[in-house]
Amino acid sequence: MSKAVGIVELVNGPVVEGSKMASFKVNEMVTVGRQQLIGEVVSLEGDAATIQVYEETEGLRAGEEVYPTGAPLSLTLGPGMLGNMFDGIQRPLKQIEKISKNFIPEGIGLLSIDPTAPWEVKVVAQVGDVLTPGGIYATVQETLSIEHRLMVPPNLSGKVIEVKPNGIYTLNDTVVKIETEAGEVHELTLAQKWPVRRPRPIQKRIPIYKPLITGQRVIDSFFPVAKGGTVGLPGGFGTGKTVTQHQLAKWSDADIIVYIGCGERGNEMTNVLEEFPALIDPRTNRPLMERTILIANTSNMPVAAREASIYTGITMAEYFRDMGYDVAIMADSTSRWAEALREISGRLEEMPAEEGYPAYLPSRLAQFYERAGCVTTLNNKEASVTIIGAVSPAGGDFSEPVTENTKRFVSAFLALDKKLAYARHYPAINYLTSYSGYVTMLDEWYRENVSPEMLPLRAKMIRLLQEEEKLNEIVQLVGEDVLPNDQHLVLEIARTIKKGFLQQNALHKDDTYVSLEKQYKMLRVIDTLYTSALACVKKGIPLSTIRKERVFDDVVKMKYDVPNDQVYLLDELEKKIVDTYRSLREKYE
Known part of the structure; x- marks a missing residue:
């Protein structure tokens, strides 16, 4: 010392x-x-x-x-991070539990990933190779689904002068030696250090062009999230922020998940720590924890560590991004992180800004969200970090500083609505106040990989929901009976969109995750129902007669009745709708 x-x-x-x-x-x-x-x-x-x-x-x-x-303040980055649970400054909770059963004792030191754990290392560098920053010199099969690629630190390059044979090594063992142009010899081990507040370097940023597919209809079809994008997920108490993030963690097509429980209640974090190890990864049928890192910093843990936990999580995410993986980081919640900033700022006697938050709150939020992106790494791989930050505004007030400033720096805003949550409509994402700035960026991808009709259909459904909102104001004033049949039909179709498409049951085997193909065909079924029923309305057929046909109920129940591996049944349902209303029109001719 x-x-x-x-x-x-x-x-x-x-x-x-x-x-x-x-x-x-x-x-x-x-x-x-x-x-x-x-x-x-x-x-x-x-x-x-x-x-x-x-x-x-x-x-x-x-x-x-x-x-x-x-x-x-730096992290140790190397094998042993996946499947692990850390506190806000990367101290492993499982290891600490062996030392102190219930609490993290003071002065325990800066423990990190286990330096004694043995790893099977495959050295890929050879003597004489010239390694540049980010170059891969060895690999470790950290879990069955993730290969850990050991990279030359970003500030180092040189010629390989010695390599160790493949075999079992621990974290601090040297596997490769390189010599720089200046003649200095550097030993490359299984780990490297990196300061948490400094973004890891990249070769270049590339334009966002592909979605993060989540299997959640309201997100993928209505408010798509891009790989390398930023998402704000605000919502008051009980609106389902944590469950929504669990669904995204489980079903999104990211390679690695980093989940930061930042200042949440202890019992909520306990649920996360118990549930995540029990979840099965649908991609591999192995435990989801094999590609997940959990950072737990509950509301009764030291407030300064809560402020650091965000940077700890994003640094780990960038490290796996540099290997060539798509990483999704879930921060639950940035409001508690901002409260930690406010408390520390108050103790530092800094001049407070709005609602007591420090004047630098916007710049700190910007620094965090700007570390997302789709990039070309130093070793020429395409990879991304997607940030999904939950916000917990007091009383559900979206005009408070953290939510307002988050809106400035994110391109997708998924507003969770208390009324929808109380009506048991989950996920409770408000389809009128939410938005995604990625729709135009992803237009080409949806055209090539789903259908050219996908986004126009989405726009049509949103217009119907907006029209329903206006009609509801008239209905509240004068009643539903005064509306003409075509407007009455809009109300019926909007209810069908909400019940049959936007509502999604996380506990149902066929509804918890829905492929993009099925989402598109469900939208097409609803559109066919609307156009076929509207043709009947224009023939003067009473809406009560149109509504009597069972197809409305069939459309609402299609999310449960059509298994994910039998999407062709939706084509049959669409044909049934067309035939039903054609025969109805023929009766009235």
Whole structure:
């Protein structure tokens, strides 16, 4: 341990002020006091420094010493991250549980992924190869579905002068040695360090062009999310944010899932920690945890670690992106993270802005969301990081600062509605206030991979729902009976869209995930129902007669009646609708 150069002068919750710290650097990681609490220097003024401590400071006294580490807060990146559960600064909870059963003890140190775990390493570099930043020199089959690719750190390149044979190695064992142009020899192990607040470098960003397929109809068909995109998921208490994120984690076609439970209630995080290991990955029929990383930072954990947990999660996501994987990061919720910023800012005596949040809240949100993207990595692979950030506005008020600022930086906004949730309409994504800026970007992909009619059908259904909203205002004033039959039909079709298409049962085997082909054909069935029924209305046939036909009920129940592997039944249903209403029109001619 380095010689102590700092002295604790003041302790205010997670904020510690120290003196004799002129030799320290801003953002340097330090250890504080007898218990060696982990902290980070956030400001320097002369020889006085302000430190944010990532552990409980109870028992810390003035006069205790502060030790430097010479490095910023960094993560150890290597095999052992997948399937693991960490706290906000990458300390493994399973390992900590063996030391302390119920709580994370102070001064436990900066534990990380297990350095003693054996890994089967296949070395792909050969003597004489020139390795550039991001180059892959070895691989580890970390889980059955994910190959962990060991990469040259982004700030290093050189010629391979020694390689170890394939075999069993631990995290800090050297497997390759390279020599730089300056003649320096560097040992490459199974792990590398990276500062959490610095984005990992890429070769270039590429335009977004493909969707993150989630199997959730309201998202894939109405408000599509792109790989490399940013999504805000705001909703009040009980609107289903966590369940929606669980569905996205389980069914989205991302290769890796990083789930950050940031400041949520302990019992909610307990459910996540118990449920995720039990979930089966539909892609491999193996446990979903084999391609998932969980970061748990509950509301009773140290507030400064909550602020760091977002950066911990996004750094891990970028690391797997650099290997060439599509990564989806779920942050639940960014509101609790913003509250941690507010508390620390208050203790630092910074000037508050709107609702007490610090003035730099928008820039911090922007820094987080801007780390998403579809990119070409340093080793010429195409990969992406998609960020889905839940927001928990107090009282469901979307005009509060975190929601308002999130809207500025995300391109898809999936607003969860309390009224829909109370009406048992799940997912409770409001189809009138939500939006996606990716529709035009993904137009070509949908045309080539689903159907040229897919997005025009989507636009038509949204117009019908908007028309229904206007008609409902008239109905509330003068009643439904005064509407002409064609407008009455719009109300009926809108109800069918909501019940038969937008509502989705996460617990039903055929409805929990729906392929894009089935989604398109369901939309086509609803459109056929509308056009066929409208033709009858124009013939003067009473709506009560049109409604008597069982096809309306068949359309609502098609999500349950048509299994995912029998999509052709929807073509038969469409034909049945056409034939039914043709024969009805013939009767009235």
